[in-house]
Amino acid sequence: MESIVAILSSLILIFSAFSPGSSLNFTYYDKTCPRAESIISNIVKSAVSANRTVPAGLLRMHFHDCFIRGCDASVLLDSKGNNKAEKAGIANVNSLHAFFVIDSAKKAVEASCPGVVSCADILALATRDAVVLSGGPTWDVPKGRKDGRASKASDTNTLPAPFFNISQLQQSFAQRGLSIEDVVALSGSHTIGVSHCSSFENRIRKFNATHDIDPSMQPSFAQSLRGICPINSGNPVTQMVPPANTFNNTYYKLVLQGKGLFSSDHALLSTPKTKELVSKFASSPEAFRKAFAASMIKMSSIVGGEEIRRNCRVIN
Template identity: 70%
Template structure:
């Protein structure tokens, strides 16, 4: 498996290089050779104290890449009249920014002004997957950090209510295929969802016909419509701290939380992939690695920030 992932990574790097992408596997080999080790240690230390950290970092990376490319714009703080991405409606539940801050501080102490926040976030997302029992891969590096972050642009993020056409359009606009959609959606194997993200599917008077009735009833007990605690919700799957293929098995049973997850069964290509990934953990891992490298290589930044929360 390790060899296959490494070989796959090499092929992807060759294809990215041929398209003029500046990312490379050995980008910090001479300028900051210990960067990856430092970042991995920071993620591991945080995850040991808070089991929600891996899911938070993986989600943060997705949300960063889908706005202006993987440029760490999601890390910037709001300033003055400008409301930043992290304060946009889809991002208010993002957390664990301190993990990136801690990693950045340690890297800066060793190699000032060298390692971008965007690269730290991409590496941290990989480390989060590995810590959760998922596959590892070589992360292409050399991203630059962006100077712009607008909460208004977070409407571009794919919503949990999206149907397959909306999902396909969202991913294709970023150069991502239906296979990438199916594989990257598997990131939902980690984490927790608030009631608001799936409430519309379980309303008694207009329940989503694609949801398993008994599962819907169990969710209604967690998320009563007239008496909802602020942090009420459900784990994304039955093994929400472990990176596995349970997510796909639940989709086949009609037990996914999001309409966007269940929507994968409404298109022949993604339906076949859901079945494939549900039956083969290895197939899912390999597809996820390939799609993560592809997605995380979308970049449009301009600088290497000294502080991930503010532009230089």
């Protein structure tokens, strides 16, 4: 087991890698690879057409990349030798997917502009395009990220967890330069995708000594989840918000009704400020779309890395 000193040292290394995205700009590839965005967009369109779960996969992947060492594509690296990479971490190993989209986009971009476009930029652009294709907002993606040379499964332990309370969420986001408004807006990404039962099973069985079910959860909703997640069921998955692959503001409406899957979802109602934002986004799809796009630009501008990989899965 890692010592406390080792863990603290790892956290210092991770958080010191974060810096404002002042080196990023919207015209970064205009001269060196002007077709980059259209190439990536076409790859994403093809992938989403064949598999409607791709947007949720890319959005989660981008989030998990940026929250560790900055947006440096470290989440794309494969494990090698004795080193287990981020994608093998507990928070990622059974939930991240759609890596093939980035592999395909990188191959196509390399054919047009070899050694120019980073894997980190490809992931940021592909995520934006996938969100749009699922019905979400668009935004201009600042570019110029570099790819990192380190990826450790143990670093995924610093990712925000589904059982976090509002103080833990705020602290986790603040360490990445993100505000409480960003916490609420980016939580809206739960509008697409699925969750394993293990992420919320503590809320529907043996919650505490007094309550079998989390009293903050709408009772009939909890009972329906029990049907989806029977005891010893092998950890099946359920939709986060029906329909699973449509980006909208329904997530916030469900949170207000006590139908959020995670403790971290319900935590958004625990302070006046966050509850006000949840209500605002529940009543105004446009307010949510605008806030989400702004927070995505902010999150994706946490920079790190030092090279441009030719293969997103391995260090040059």
